[in-house]
Amino acid sequence: MEKHEGTTRSKVQSSEMIPVPILEKGVFRFDCSVEDRNNTLPSLSFKNPKCRDTPITSSDVDPTYTPTFELVNKKQRVNIELPPGTSFYGTGEVSGQLERTGKTIVTWNTDAHGYDEKTTSLYQSHPWVLAVLSDGKALGVLADTTRRCKIDLSKESNIKIVAPISYPLITFGPFDSPEDVLMSFSRAVGTVFMPPKWSLGYHQSRFSYDSDQRVREIASTFREKKIPCDVIWMDIDYMDGSRCFTFHKDRFSDPKSLANYLHQNDFKAVWLLHPWIKHEDGYIIYNSGSKEDIWIQTAGGEPFVGEGWVFPDFTKSEARSWWASHVKDFVTNGVDGIWIDLNEPRVSETTMPDSIIHRGDPEYGGKQDHSHYHNVYGMLMARSTYEGMKLANDKKRPFMLTRAGFVGSQRYAATWTGANRSNWEHLRMSIPMVLNLGLSGQPYSGSDIGGYIGNAESKLFRRWMGVGAMFPFCRGHSLKNSANHEPWSFDEECEEVCRLALRRRYQLLPHIYNLFYLAHTRGTPVATPTFFADPKDMGLRKQDNSFLLGPVLVYASTSDASNYQEQHELPKGIWISFDFDDYHQDLPFLYLKGGSIIPLAPPCQNVGEAKREDDITLLVALDKHGKAEGFLYEDAGDGYEYLNGEYLLTTYVAKLQSSVVTIEVSKTEGSWERPKRRLNVILLICTGSVLDAWGIDGEIVQIKFPTLGGAA
Structure with a gap:
């Protein structure tokens, strides 16, 4: 009893x-x-x-x-x-x-x-x-x-x-x-969709940039100040009265022209959509949806109207196809990515009544009340939007961000941790939130850098940028009526720390892309808790101010302490610290696990600058046996030719014998030929000490340890 x-x-x-x-x-x-x-x-x-x-x-x-x-x-x-x-x-x-x-x-x-x-x-x-x-x-x-x-x-x-x-x-x-x-x-x-490579760069957003002229100013300032960035976002205010698939006639009167400007300056454009459709006769989207009978209904069979809005019933294939067709047309305006928001769905500060009816497809459970479909509404909207983007151009990989989701959403969209606050508590929470999403099958996530609600101060923002630049999804975003939160909005020190943090990310992009390739093909997270390095070590189980990007350990400061010299509890084994000659107390410490090789790229301002012929750098840390291994995955960065073998996957190995470290290719995969390019090998010896050598990628490179009292 x-x-x-x-x-x-x-x-x-x-x-x-x-x-x-x-x-x-x-x-x-x-x-x-x-x-x-x-x-x-x-x-x-x-x-x-x-x-x-x-x-x-x-x-x-x-x-x-x-x-x-x-x-x-x-x-x-x-x-x-x-x-x-x-x-x-x-x-x-x-x-x-x-x-x-x-x-x-x-x-x-x-x-x-x-x-x-x-x-x-x-x-x-x-x-x-x-x-x-x-x-x-x-x-x-x-x-x-x-x-x-x-x-x-x-x-x-x-x-x-x-x-x-x-x-x-x-x-x-x-x-x-x-x-x-x-x-x-x-x-x-299912595994995460393979993202277009540009989406792994830095994204800049705000609710809202109030005009296309302001968007141009933001983009040009990034380039003038040489702060890396790939994407500018348009929030809800670009619309005409919050009506989806429309543009404000004064402030965003020519979206194609804006998109052309951004593309000419090597930016992509992401635009917001939401499931709220204005209940307004004469609004073409409303009239079209009403004709197709695709709205969620009340128990009495009438369209459900919440605060002047109706909502597509994404549980129906007819509604998903209808939405996808409008997404297809929307993309022709120069839309590179789509952000879907408010899709929990939020209605009247909460959500729909449980009694509301969805006329779902049989394979989803058929006709059910809202309590059955509520948690998957956002995922089904993401699926429909994803399919619409593929209809627009099936030779490009869609990029989407969704606020609401369910188990399986990773097949269609990235996500973020929602409306966080500009305070130290939310900076601290950002790491475990991103990690637990990854441990739940959602590897492509991040937090709004600097916090969405409120006004960040300089130290908080620069430390957040240091951490956020290492997250799988990297975006700065802030609420209207808050202070400006662009990297240059605080002071010169903050601007420089942001520049350094994002340069780090772009130099690590070949490694980050490797991790997404593994996430897409194997289902492993991109960022994992530190205890993944040694799951038996109970002392690492609660450690949440550090995380792993494969063999790279990121140790961050998430407190407002003036000095950033906390004792680092490292996993067992060899972990050698490294940086990019960019030390700053507000940037995370980086360590490479012994036995690992990771690829690095030259610094750049956007993903499009990188060329396959660019120099490749391999960062090497030997294990206790004097060996190391790693790989570099390369494809077109967009499209689906990689599924037909059009890629190059190179496995590199390093071995120490008689004071000489030999680095060579052990195997390759894919139909791409190796470009003629230089290879720089940097061997981490101990903290602050390295040896390096140059060679040709694909050929053997050797590094000789210096003899006692002599030169190398």
């Missing part, structure tokens, strides 16, 4: 859940009964929903952990007991610290404007927990439900999930490492 809200229940059904192996070895689907399994609604998180519903017969492994369940008042309560010392991560877009033990999360997409570390629901929903066991092995747990879901991690080593019945639970592992779990998870829900 269980007490709840002052009442006593007498009918409680509880038992172990029933496992069925799916997808691949070590992955199990659990249901409360065979009847539940047969009647479960389709999966919206799996890339191929049939994989969730099709048992495999080749698995001879039983589940290590079997969840138990209780059915109480139309709620399914699932419980998983794990060994002592288990650490919890993931749970999607969440505020607070990196390690999630002690937290409760409610998956309900919410416009959480100005959230804090106690906020339980943000803009995205990921009913997913990554559990790292004390021995470094890991288990992934997905509650495959779109409905409001409570994930209770308040008890150590215990996962409790509560949601309306009935839903399957999917477990991945335990596997040997957290990375293995995430790769298996990605094979189920």
